[in-house]
Amino acid sequence: MLQRSHKRGVMMEILGFPVDSAGRCKHYHGKNDIVSIKFKCCNSYYPCYKCHDASTDHERQIWVKEEFNEKAILCGNCFHELTINEYIQNQKCSNCNAPFNPNCANHYSKYFEM
Numbered sequence: 001m002l003q004r005s006h007k008r009g010v011m012m013e014i015l016g017f018p019v020d021s022a023g024r025c026k027h028y029h030g031k032n033d034i035v036s037i038k039f040k041c042c043n044s045y046y047p048c049y050k051c052h053d054a055s056t057d058h059e060r061q062i063w064v065k066e067e068f069n070e071k072a073i074l075c076g077n078c079f080h081e082l083t084i085n086e087y088i089q090n091q092k093c094s095n096c097n098a099p100f101n102p103n104c105a106n107h108y109s110k111y112f113e114m
């Protein structure tokens with residue numbers, strides 16, 4: 001399944017099991033669940049690690065601290081790409097100020113070296 005989102009002519013593809021164009025998926029679809037994460041192993045955006053693991057047959061790779069300046073976070077509200085540092089430090093979009101789900105912090109280790 002594939003969700004395409006258009007913003008200023010840039011097309012972002014969110015793989016996995018998205019239920020809308022804002023990055024919500026069948027696993028996490030609360031009001032603030034609007035973040036998609038790019039996975040290092042396949043250079044692709046998924047709404048969550050469950051989407052990644054169910055859609056691929058390779059092992060998930062996490063971002064290590066030296067790579068936290070990579071733009072690997074997609075805001076589903078404005079489709080701005082944030083760095084991992086920006087995401088972890090603010091829990092809201094640095095472009096449109098949309099709040100992100102603070103409970104995602106419980107799962108950072110699925111995505112990032114903590």
Ligand SMILES: [Zn+2]
Pocket residue numbers: 039040041042043052056058059060061
């Ligand atoms: Zn992957």
Ligand SMILES: [Zn+2]
Pocket residue numbers: 016017025026027028047048049050051052
């Ligand atoms: Zn998911």
Ligand SMILES: [Zn+2]
Pocket residue numbers: 075076077078079080093094095096097098
């Ligand atoms: Zn935003």
